[in-house]
Amino acid sequence: MTTISQASPTTPTVFRLASRLDDIGFSDIVNVRNRIMKLHSQGATVYQFEGGEPYMNTPDFVKEAMARALNENKTRYAPSSGIPELRAAIADKLSTKNDIPAQASDVIILNGGMQGLFGAFQSVVNPGEEVLVFSPYWTPIKDLIAHCQGKTILVPTSEARAEGFERTLSRYVGDRTRAIYYNTPQNPTGVVFTREEARAVSRFAQERDLIVIADEAYEDLVYDGKHCSIASIEGMFERTISVFTLSKSYAMTGWRLGYTVAATKSDMLERNRVAYLQRRNLLLAGFDELGLVCEKPAGAFYAFPDVSRISANSREAAEILLDRAQVATVPGIVFGEHGEGHLRFSFSTSIENIEAGLDSLRRNL
Numbered sequence: 001m002t003t004i005s006q007a008s009p010t011t012p013t014v015f016r017l018a019s020r021l022d023d024i025g026f027s028d029i030v031n032v033r034n035r036i037m038k039l040h041s042q043g044a045t046v047y048q049f050e051g052g053e054p055y056m057n058t059p060d061f062v063k064e065a066m067a068r069a070l071n072e073n074k075t076r077y078a079p080s081s082g083i084p085e086l087r088a089a090i091a092d093k094l095s096t097k098n099d100i101p102a103q104a105s106d107v108i109i110l111n112g113g114m115q116g117l118f119g120a121f122q123s124v125v126n127p128g129e130e131v132l133v134f135s136p137y138w139t140p141i142k143d144l145i146a147h148c149q150g151k152t153i154l155v156p157t158s159e160a161r162a163e164g165f166e167r168t169l170s171r172y173v174g175d176r177t178r179a180i181y182y183n184t185p186q187n188p189t190g191v192v193f194t195r196e197e198a199r200a201v202s203r204f205a206q207e208r209d210l211i212v213i214a215d216e217a218y219e220d221l222v223y224d225g226k227h228c229s230i231a232s233i234e235g236m237f238e239r240t241i242s243v244f245t246l247s248k249s250y251a252m253t254g255w256r257l258g259y260t261v262a263a264t265k266s267d268m269l270e271r272n273r274v275a276y277l278q279r280r281n282l283l284l285a286g287f288d289e290l291g292l293v294c295e296k297p298a299g300a301f302y303a304f305p306d307v308s309r310i311s312a313n314s315r316e317a318a319e320i321l322l323d324r325a326q327v328a329t330v331p332g333i334v335f336g337e338h339g340e341g342h343l344r345f346s347f348s349t350s351i352e353n354i355e356a357g358l359d360s361l362r363r364n365l
């Protein structure tokens, strides 16, 4: 059990840290920074290469916009996910520059990339689950994972590059793997993953049903090659939480501004709707082939074909289908007298089931 060190020799603290913080250490990078600050205060000369922020100042146009906002008293609570104009502008940037098919509602504005990463790991990693992290990696990541009571599994970037990403990842993946942390351009090595490498990681993530947490803090600082947002690869937007920050691109480290993008539930609803539509069309095409007249269902997930060709008595028709073709339906009469002569087919089932059922009807009716 960790205990917070005493505030002063005369005021012993009664706080005991929650046990889930047991594996979380003090930042090694901050330790170095504190040491340098101490050396400075003692008048020492230090040639500094330890920092992690742009050497230039925040651009004037940003500072002027902030000054304007302050003068206009824009200092109150904003909508918790960010003002709509900013979310819309970022969605526009994401779709034009990063090829990420984002809508404004998929974007949330945060207090820097770190908050985005914290929220991303907290949102997807359960206690005991593992996260694959290309290594060397940015140190705070292991603490973010530890804070979820998850486990960091290091995947050497050099091994993945030499031997292939899918092959290497499959060596480190396990039953408890939940996500991949994908940072490009990378801190601390400056590695920029190629589009091909992003594709390989994407194939692996899709095959293993893993979430990708993409850290794109350095997207604008690429000297050789081209930045590729992994969420732009087909099938990845719905399984990627992409984290961006204004810290590095705009020299705004102290402003604490960043944003995260991930497909929202509305996209999930739309995906579901499309999946049902596909099943409806498949079933209706099958009815057509069988000579069963069916009004096209505009909603829900039922088709209600006229089966009087098989029997005018819908209970009898349902029996025939079950006996001869092993196809289970509900007689129309149970939905009232106006349903007689019809059968209710639910198309809330797998494509394979619809195909097999239609095939059986074709062969046995």
Ligand SMILES: Cc1ncc(COP(=O)(O)O)c(C=O)c1O
Residues within 6 Å of the ligand: 052, 111, 112, 113, 114, 115, 138, 183, 186, 187, 215, 217, 244, 245, 246, 247, 253, 257, 258
């Ligand atoms: C790889 C990486 N991701 C994210 C961040 C977070 O930046 P910030 O919290 O300042 O937006 C940093 C900052 O050093 C970083 O190096």
